[in-house]
Amino acid sequence: MDRYERILSLHRTLKHARYPVTVARLQDELGCSRATVYRDLAFLRDALMAPIVGDGEAGFRYDAEEGNRFELPGLWLNSDELHALLAAQQLLSRSGGGVLSNALAPLQQRIEKLLDEHSAGKTWPVERVRVIPHHSRRMDEQAFRFVCSAVLERKQLSFEYRARSTDERTRRTVSPQRVTHYRGNWYLDAWDHDRDGLRSFSVDRITAARVLDTAARDIDESELDRHLAGSYGIFSGEPKGWATILFNARAARWVADEHWHSQQQGRHLPDGSYELKLPYSSPRELLMDVLHYGADATIVEPASLREQARALLALALSNYER
Structure with missing residues (x-):
């Protein structure tokens, strides 16, 4: 144990001690000599101004009143x-x-x-130590700061939004509720005053953001979770149904340890395959995740989701028939 760790451990021991702690006990806990214990006590008392009381015979502790208020200055790390x-x-x-x-x-x-x-x-x-970004998107740093400021200051936010699905550009005024980091990208959960409802906005599609002086409308956390977190992935809305997906034994070794949804239900089957059930609202993201596993995954139900997956696979196959 180095000196920093000894000082930190000594501080914790004395701060939580109800009775004086003997030098012998401190030697044992700190794994050091008697002389080192006295040096550390002196440093803690004289240099760091710790309210140490006691002596070598009765033991040491923090003063009952001042000890509750005392904390080590700065940042101490083991x-x-x-x-x-x-x-x-x-x-x-x-x-x-x-x-x-x-x-x-x-x-x-x-x-x-x-x-x-x-x-x-x-x-x-x-x-x-390596960090490899994956599927992250470029975004306007100033817009990101305005979004975060509006969320924390509880102010309404005005911005231009270019929807990725339609490429339509609109001006929106919202009451920001929270920012969400999901799969390497940032999203704004907000009450959309123009649409009179809760919406999620991809922050990388936000431009010309401006924090307004008007106070934001606060939405209860339970309502946010019910509307924005109740369905699969980042897509909002109440769940419209449950999907059952079957992964073969090879994919099961990965999927069994993955978190897809807070309400997911999974079980290993006798043949080594893995059955995953989870709620979803919009099928688009769920289909992308399932198709990511290719032939190792099969949508069992509902039938409508199976048909959508079949259509997507047929469309993809047609790209290779030329």
């Missing part, structure tokens, strides 16, 4: 937390899109400084 911070630093610096990189640059600089201070001259092999 080795596990330091390694997690290192991974987070790489995630910030190497994630694609750049939409958060500029806003979080000051935080990243502080993380790098902390890593330097805690490394004791050791060079961390940061190249061993």
Whole structure:
């Protein structure tokens, strides 16, 4: 245990102790000598201004009144937390899109400084931590900031929106409810005042955003979940039905560990295949996910979803008949 970890452990022990803790117990918990315990106690008391009371015979603890208010200044990390911070630093610096990189640059600089201070001259092999973006989309960083500001400040938001499905451009005024990160991309859940209902907007399709002075309309969290999270994927609306999908034994080894929906039901079958049941509203995203598994997945029911999958496969096959 290095010094940082000993100081952190010593602080936690003294802060939660109801009675004085003996030096022998501290030696055992910290895994160090008696002299080291006294040095750490002195550093904690004199340099960090910890309210330590007691002596070597009766033991040590924090003052009953001041100890409740005292916390270690700055940020103290043990080795596990330091390694997690290192991974987070790489995630910030190497994630694609750049939409958060500029806003979080000051935080990243502080993380790098902390890593330097805690490394004791050791060079961390940061190249061993890899972050590979997948299917992320480019977006207007200023629009993203306005979206987040409106959500947090509870203000209405005005913007131009270009729907991906129709390529239609419209001007919308909404009461932002929350931002959702889903499959590497950002979405805005909002009350659409022009459509008089809850809608989800892909943030990468938002331009010319402007935060208004008008207070946003707040929608109850349960209603948001019921409307926006009750169906499969990012598509909103009440579930229209349940789909049953059968994966063969090869695909089962992956699908059994995947999270598709909060209400999904899955079971292994005797032949090694895997049956997955889940609710859905719009079939489009569900079909894309199922077809991703190709011949390893079969939609069992409902019949309408089977027919849609059959039509999509036939259409795809026709592209190769020329």
